[in-house]
Amino acid sequence: MADTTLSRRNLLGLAAAAPVAMLLGAGAAAQGAAPCVNPDTLPASQKNRRRSLNFVAQSPDPKKSCGKCAFFTGAAGGCGKCQMLSGGIVSAASVCDSFAPKG
Ligand code: SF4
Missing domain, CATH: 4.10.490.10 (High potential iron-sulphur protein)
Structure with a gap:
């Protein structure tokens, strides 16, 4: 049960971090095109x-x-x-x- 809770927390953390990572990636791509x-x-x-x-x-x-x-x-x-x-x-x-x- 505890493992399931941790997994959910990890997934929620990843879901929250994904948009930030996408923004950072887009910024790096834009820098590469500069x-x-x-x-x-x-x-x-x-x-x-x-x-x-x-x-x-x-x-x-x-x-x-x-x-x-x-x-x-x-x-x-x-x-x-x-x-x-x-x-x-x-x-x-x-x-x-x-x-x-x-x-
Ligand atoms: S600008 Fe120069 S290095 Fe770039 S593709 Fe043309 S010839 Fe090649």
Whole structure:
């Protein structure tokens, strides 16, 4: 009987904590999608290059992203540099038309 009560308490505790965990998870996902650089502060050459390559901050295709691209050199925090963008800072979650899978 005591085990049943504890189980119910544990379940109630989990049920109460689940929405909080979901909110924290959503916050982490949103942070992961955050750009590594403010696009508004980029020099015109970087803006034009990104525009010409159809660069997007968040890849719509999980199989294609900067983090999986041969031109990407990773750094801390999910950010890195892209050779096609002359070393411009990109997020591992971004992508552009010049994506080339790592060999
Ligand atoms: S070439 Fe495109 S997909 Fe590859 S790292 Fe650079 S911006 Fe990302």
